Amino acid sequence: MPRHRQKHNMACFQRESPALKEILLRLYRAEKPMELDHHLYEFGSVEYHVQASASIPDNTYLSIATPLLYQDVVLSSGLPRYTLEMVKGISPDVIEIIEPPKEGYKLTLRLKYSRIPRNKGGVKMIASISSVQGVILSSQLKDMLMNVNSLEVSQGMYRPVKLIYHPREPFFVIKQPEKITAVFPMRFKEDTDVIIATAFFQELMDIGSSKAFVKAPHCIWSPIPPAELRGEPIEDLSTNGGFVSFDITGRHVEGKRLDKTVWNLLNFYAFVKYHVKSTRGFIQRRMRTRLESLVEVLYNAGIKDEHHIKKKNRGPKGVRKLLNFSKSKLLKKRYNFINKIKRIRSRIKIHWFSRFRKRWLNFSRFSSLTRYEKLN
Amino acid sequence: MAANMLRLYLTCIRNTLEAAMCLQNFPCQEVERHNKPEVELKTSPELLLNSVVICRNEAEKCLIETSINSLRISLKVKQADELENILTKKFLRFLSMRAEAFQVLRRKPVQGYDISFLITNYHCEEMQKQRLIDFIVQFMEDIDKEISELKLSVNTRGRLVATEFLKQFI
Numbered sequence: 001m002p003r004h005r006q007k008h009n010m011a012c013f014q015r016e017s018p019a020l021k022e023i024l025l026r027l028y029r030a031e032k033p034m035e036l037d038h039h040l041y042e043f044g045s046v047e048y049h050v051q052a053s054a055s056i057p058d059n060t061y062l063s064i065a066t067p068l069l070y071q072d073v074v075l076s077s078g079l080p081r082y083t084l085e086m087v088k089g090i091s092p093d094v095i096e097i098i099e100p101p102k103e104g105y106k107l108t109l110r111l112k113y114s115r116i117p118r119n120k121g122g123v124k125m126i127a128s129i130s131s132v133q134g135v136i137l138s139s140q141l142k143d144m145l146m147n148v149n150s151l152e153v154s155q156g157m158y159r160p161v162k163l164i165y166h167p168r169e170p171f172f173v174i175k176q177p178e179k180i181t182a183v184f185p186m187r188f189k190e191d192t193d194v195i196i197a198t199a200f201f202q203e204l205m206d207i208g209s210s211k212a213f214v215k216a217p218h219c220i221w222s223p224i225p226p227a228e229l230r231g232e233p234i235e236d237l238s239t240n241g242g243f244v245s246f247d248i249t250g251r252h253v254e255g256k257r258l259d260k261t262v263w264n265l266l267n268f269y270a271f272v273k274y275h276v277k278s279t280r281g282f283i284q285r286r287m288r289t290r291l292e293s294l295v296e297v298l299y300n301a302g303i304k305d306e307h308h309i310k311k312k313n314r315g316p317k318g319v320r321k322l323l324n325f326s327k328s329k330l331l332k333k334r335y336n337f338i339n340k341i342k343r344i345r346s347r348i349k350i351h352w353f354s355r356f357r358k359r360w361l362n363f364s365r366f367s368s369l370t371r372y373e374k375l376n
Numbered sequence: 377m378a379a380n381m382l383r384l385y386l387t388c389i390r391n392t393l394e395a396a397m398c399l400q401n402f403p404c405q406e407v408e409r410h411n412k413p414e415v416e417l418k419t420s421p422e423l424l425l426n427s428v429v430i431c432r433n434e435a436e437k438c439l440i441e442t443s444i445n446s447l448r449i450s451l452k453v454k455q456a457d458e459l460e461n462i463l464t465k466k467f468l469r470f471l472s473m474r475a476e477a478f479q480v481l482r483r484k485p486v487q488g489y490d491i492s493f494l495i496t497n498y499h500c501e502e503m504q505k506q507r508l509i510d511f512i513v514q515f516m517e518d519i520d521k522e523i524s525e526l527k528l529s530v531n532t533r534g535r536l537v538a539t540e541f542l543k544q545f546i
Contacts (some may be wrong), residue, residue, distance in 0.1 A: 195461075200538065203531065204538040207535065215546045216542040216546055217542075264541070275534070283530070294518060298478060
């Protein structure tokens with residue numbers, strides 16, 4: 001499989017929810033309208049509720065509950081208008097936003113399955129609908145990034161905004177004149193991960209400052225919090241992997257690049273963690289391969305010679321076969337003879353015979369032709 | 377220059393091992409019918425020879441401890457930075473956990489060193505002495521080479537991944 005396709009198949013970088021996609025596709029491919037009431041939970045905080053009725057086949061309801069990227073948004077009037085427009089824009093003919101949403105959910109959509117074409121395009125549409133959670137979260141960041149070139153100076157312009165895409169992994173966005181800086185505090189569970197990630201961040205800085213990547217966002221890694229984050233709570237600033245900052249300018253949010261930039265920023269943590277995990281796996285595989293070659297050297301030091309000597313003293317193959325055959329025959333004979341004696345013993349009982357039994361019926365030990373007996 | 381230094385270091389270790397690896401069977405003096413490697417127990421000083429430390433520099437050294445029936449070789453591998461440090465630790469720990477495959481490898485290194493070998497008179501009977509010494513010296517060379525290659529590979533992977541990540545913004 002080509003590498004670029006492999007990247008898109010990684011679950012952590014897929015926009016669509018795999019479980020939700022499977023359920024919507026099942027409804028799409030069903031020959032008859034079916035009854036469905038399914039709850040899905042993802043990442044511990046995202047909930048989907050899919051309801052379909054067999055009696056009204058064109059009314060399939062999808063409700064979503066997800067924590068928002070930007071927690072300070074006032075939610076009394078529901079999701080921001082920009083977010084609702086982005087969601088509707090996934091597929092305007094198929095999606096209808098239900099107001100107000102179902103209780104306990106941020107958004108409820110009605111999906112008109114009759115308007116989904118019955119071809120490959122239909123499957124693609126279902127995949128786009130399954131990415132609704134990603135659309136909701138990225139819409140907030142898009143809204144912020146789209147105003148990067150605005151000269152409007154508002155109170156608290158340089159105040160960092162805390163965004164949470166993955167639970168327990170917040171990052172900060174700081175609006176500045178003509179650019180927006182995204183700062184990622186990096187935390188890892190193990191020291192090995194910290195060192196591998198630090199090596200990666202240094203390569204990222206090196207590559208980012210090269211001529212070939214002048215157009216890419218300027219990237220800085222520092223072990224201490226940047227000056228812009230002064231005043232933030234200490235628990236957000238205590239890290240073991242340092243801070244990675246990206247400067248996003250107007251060039252990175254033009255046209256189709258906006259969507260890519262937003263998606264890359266939202267998945268930066270997942271990207272780094274995946275790289276660290278792959279590197280650890282690579283090191284392990286490499287060590288296993290090396291172990292075999294190191295051990296082989298030692299085996300050649302002695303065991304081969306021993307094996308050779310053992311083989312030499314065994315004798316020709318034909319003689320070995322003959323010996324094996326005679327041994328089994330002799331053992332059989334002995335067994336039959338002993339059984340015969342036992343039978344004789346049980347029939348005959350002679351008085352005073354027991355005294356002489358030991359002397360008469362004491363047979364010498366059978367010595368095998370192939371076994372060595374130690375002489376005392 | 378560095379290659380020359382390494383050659384001298386390895387030659388010194390080889391010569392010392394050739395002199396030290398004169399082992400014979402010697403049953404334990406304290407417990408009847410027991411046969412233990414005296415270099416590990418160190419209970420009878422008359423059975424121990426003087427240990428030798430061969431230092432290439434402050435970071436790299438080799439400790440050779442000999443007794444009548446066993447020989448212990450401990451190595452300290454050079455670690456220039458944190459990445460080499462973790463790679464060395466991981467790799468040598470990986471090998472130590474599979475010590476039975478090596479027969480002469482000790483499961484736990486001596487304190488202050490990264491890896492240790494224990495060679496007994498039985499090993500000398502089963503294996504050729506020259507080849508054992510060749511194995512130890514070759515092992516030292518291979519470890520250095522492997523750590524350097526691993527470090528290079530990790531950095532190369534990081535560079536490739538960083539390139540792919542930044543390409544998406546262009």
